[in-house]
Amino acid sequence: MSKDTAAQSKANQATIAYRLLKQDIIKGIHQPGDKLLMSHLKESYDIGAGPMREALSQLVADRLVTAISQRGFRVAEMSLEELTDIYDARAHLEALITELAVERGDDSWEATVLGEAHKLSRVNEVNSPEEMLEVWDSRHKSFHNAIANGCSSVKLLELRMSLLDQAERYRQLWLRQTVFSQSALEGKRQEHSDLVDALLDRDKARAKQLMYEHILSPIPVIRNLLP
Amino acid sequence: MSKDTAAQSKANQATIAYRLLKQDIIKGIHQPGDKLLMSHLKESYDIGAGPMREALSQLVADRLVTAISQRGFRVAEMSLEELTDIYDARAHLEALITELAVERGDDSWEATVLGEAHKLSRVNEVNSPEEMLEVWDSRHKSFHNAIANGCSSVKLLELRMSLLDQAERYRQLWLRQTVFSQSALEGKRQEHSDLVDALLDRDKARAKQLMYEHILSPIPVIRNLLP
DNA sequence: AATTATAAAAATGTAGATATTTTTAAATAA
DNA sequence: TTATTTAAAAATATCTACATTTTTATAATT
Numbered sequence: 001m002s003k004d005t006a007a008q009s010k011a012n013q014a015t016i017a018y019r020l021l022k023q024d025i026i027k028g029i030h031q032p033g034d035k036l037l038m039s040h041l042k043e044s045y046d047i048g049a050g051p052m053r054e055a056l057s058q059l060v061a062d063r064l065v066t067a068i069s070q071r072g073f074r075v076a077e078m079s080l081e082e083l084t085d086i087y088d089a090r091a092h093l094e095a096l097i098t099e100l101a102v103e104r105g106d107d108s109w110e111a112t113v114l115g116e117a118h119k120l121s122r123v124n125e126v127n128s129p130e131e132m133l134e135v136w137d138s139r140h141k142s143f144h145n146a147i148a149n150g151c152s153s154v155k156l157l158e159l160r161m162s163l164l165d166q167a168e169r170y171r172q173l174w175l176r177q178t179v180f181s182q183s184a185l186e187g188k189r190q191e192h193s194d195l196v197d198a199l200l201d202r203d204k205a206r207a208k209q210l211m212y213e214h215i216l217s218p219i220p221v222i223r224n225l226l227p
Numbered sequence: 228m229s230k231d232t233a234a235q236s237k238a239n240q241a242t243i244a245y246r247l248l249k250q251d252i253i254k255g256i257h258q259p260g261d262k263l264l265m266s267h268l269k270e271s272y273d274i275g276a277g278p279m280r281e282a283l284s285q286l287v288a289d290r291l292v293t294a295i296s297q298r299g300f301r302v303a304e305m306s307l308e309e310l311t312d313i314y315d316a317r318a319h320l321e322a323l324i325t326e327l328a329v330e331r332g333d334d335s336w337e338a339t340v341l342g343e344a345h346k347l348s349r350v351n352e353v354n355s356p357e358e359m360l361e362v363w364d365s366r367h368k369s370f371h372n373a374i375a376n377g378c379s380s381v382k383l384l385e386l387r388m389s390l391l392d393q394a395e396r397y398r399q400l401w402l403r404q405t406v407f408s409q410s411a412l413e414g415k416r417q418e419h420s421d422l423v424d425a426l427l428d429r430d431k432a433r434a435k436q437l438m439y440e441h442i443l444s445p446i447p448v449i450r451n452l453l454p
Numbered sequence: 455a456a457t458t459a460t461a462a463a464a465a466t467g468t469a470g471a472t473a474t475t476t477t478t479a480a481a482t483a484a
Numbered sequence: 485t486t487a488t489t490t491a492a493a494a495a496t497a498t499c500t501a502c503a504t505t506t507t508t509a510t511a512a513t514t
Contacts, residue, residue, distance in 0.1 A: 010296050012466065014284065038497065048468055049498080050277045057241065057281050061288045063385075069237050070474055072497060089382035096323055155316035155393070158290075159386045166382070239498065265465065275500055280466080297506055299465060 013051035018058050020045055025064050025075055026168050032227075036065065036073040063166050083170050083222060090163045091215040094148070097160060098211040101150030102204045109150040110200060116143040117196050121189060129180065136179050143192065147199065147211075173225040174218040191217070240278035245285050247272055252291050252302055253395045259454075263292065263300040290393050310397050310449060317390045318442040321375070324387060325438040328377030329431045336377040337427060343370040344423050348416060356407065363406050370419065374426065374438075400452040401445040418444070 011019075021041075024030050041052050056073045059065035067073050101109070120139040126132045148160055178184045191214050198207035238246075248268075251257050268279050283300045286292035294300050328336070347366040353359045375387055405411045418441050425434035 012296050014280070014466090015296070037495095039495090050280070050467065053241070053277070053498080054281050054284050057285060058288060061285060069239050069242070070497060071476095085381050089380050089386070092323055092327070092380075092383065093320075093386070096319055100319070153316050153319075154312050155390060156319065159316070159320070159389065162386065162389070163382065241498090266463085276466080277499065297465060298508095 013047050014054035014058075017041075017045055017047045017052050017055035021055055021059060022062070022064065022165075025059070026172065028169070028172070030075045032075050032078045032169075034075045036075060038072065062162070064169075078169060078226065080223065080226060083219065083226065086163060086167050086170065087216055087219055090167060091212045093156070093160060093163060094144075094215050095208045095212040097148050097151045097153075097156055098199075099204050099208045100153065100156070101147055102199060102202055102207050104152050105150030105199075109146075112146045113143075113150070113196065113199060116146040117192060119143075120192065133175065133179050136185075137175055140188075147195075170222050170226075171218070174221045177221050177225070178218070240274050241281035241285075244268075244272055244274045244279050244282035248282055248286060249289070249291065249392075252286070253399065255396070255399070257302045259302050259305045259396075261302045263302065265299065289389070291396075305396060305453065307450065307453060310446065310453065313390060313394050313397065314443055314446055317394060318439045320383070320387060320390060321371075321442050322435045322439040324375050324378045324380075324383055325426075326431050326435045327380065327383070328374055329426060329429055329434050331379050332377030332426075336373075339373045340370075340377070340423065340426060343373040344419060346370075347419065360402065360406050363412075364402055367415075374422075397449050397453075398445070401448045404448050404452070405445070 021030075021036075030036065036056065038049055038052065041047070042049060045052070047055075056065055057067065060067045060073070064076055065073050066076050105113075116139070120136075120143045123132065123136045123139060126135055148157060151157065178188065191210070195207065195210050195214065198210055248257075248263075257263065263283065265276055265279065268274070269276060272279070274282075283292055284294065287294045287300070291303055292300050293303050332340075343366070347363075347370045350359065350363045350366060353362055375384060378384065405415065418437070422434065422437050422441065425437055
């Protein structure tokens with residue numbers, strides 16, 4: 001039995017519900033502002049009220065869901081204000097982490113970053129557009145994770161993940177626009193290439209600045225798509 | 228009826244359990260590594276298993292508790308490695324937030340910082356040592372919160388709070404040593420005064436550097452007290 | 455000693471009971 | 485009529501008590 005299958009089978013109902021709900025909120029199956037009715041959730045996920053509550057209050061901590069005592073749960077709203085706030089925080093945090101990664105990253109970090117950059121630049125021979133989207137997004141994330149890991153700070157990486165989760169619904173809006181536009185994709189390719197250059201040159205200030213701008217760049221696109 | 232009492236009376240069992248448990252873990256009533264037995268918790272807090280699980284899994288997200296599926300919950304261990312990691316992250320994040328506060332803070336921010344600094348410098352006419360501890364800690368937190376609020380980033384402030392919560396058990400070790408030592412207290416007074424000067428001078432680089440060092444300064448004290 | 459069987463303890467989940475909020479409809483007042 | 489209040493009903497959230505599953509401890513067996 002694979003490790004993954006073992007983990008899945010061991011996971012309790014609350015964990016299963018948490019994963020499914022989170023995915024469905026990110027995918028937009030549950031829209032911002034939607035009421036998350038316990039009776040519906042119980043039925044559609046086939047999970048009891050207890051574990052479901054447990055999952056929901058975790059998502060409240062993740063800021064993907066809001067709760068009012070005795071009045072249940074709703075999918076958290078999306079707004080231009082939140083978009084700006086999340087991306088401002090992400091840009092500053094990611095810039096900080098990049099700076100630390102340049103200071104602290106070793107040879108093996110450099111190697112991994114270079115490897116992930118290469119994989120990302122070679123997203124070509126794919127079948128469907130949907131697969132393209134998935135593969136590019138996955139490799140793009142791996143590339144950025146590889147850079148960030150160089151900072152060697154467990155806690156900063158956890159904070160980074162928390163912001164990424166909160167940004168994910170906004171990112172989804174940007175992703176389609178970017179991956180399906182040859183020129184946008186080429187722009188990203190250039191940004192990534194410049195970034196890698198700065199990292200390998202150990203040019204702290206330049207890497208920090210490039211990362212800051214790279215993170216903020218999707219904002220105009222997302223702003224236009226925001227409902 | 229006061230707002231607080233109303234909030235208390237409206238809060239559900241899970242929220243009550245979360246608050247009580249968190250306090251008791253920070254106070255050390257539940258020690259690092261302790262098993263959090265559902266039957267004991269149910270009895271001592273007089274709260275059912277469902278809400279108690281909900282509270283526990285929130286504390287897992289807060290990193291104050293660890294969970295193993297089907298094997299229950301334990302108070303998270305404390306370690307020198309975690310101390311170093313948390314304080315490294317805190318110092319960098321707080322320095323970043325301070326820098327932004329100097330950039331973004333307005334007149335009313337300056338006024339609040341100055342006011343809180345004044346209150347903190349006047350913790351004197353108190354009755355018991357225990358009260359002294361409580362009052363100083365409370366005002367010290369308010370002072371630092373006032374500075375941080377200047378950054379105007381909801382998300383960065385949330386990340387800051389998350390790290391503060393994780394640092395709280397370590398901070399408690401340092402607090403007694405500092406508040407009950409006249410020389411240590413004088414040292415802090417000086418650091419705070421320098422910090423305020425840099426803030427009001429809008430000296431970004433200096434404020435950032437002072438804050439970075441201020442956050443890291445408790446580490447040697449805590450290291451010696453760590454069990 | 456190592457392995458297996460058994461019993462006890464504990465975690466987790468379910469179903470139904472209870473409490474709260476929301477909706478609906480009727481009654482009252484402007 | 486229109487708006488407001490009130491009371492009852494329905495919908496919903498939450499909790500409790502119990503049932504089930506899993507783990508852990510103990511004893512028995514090889």
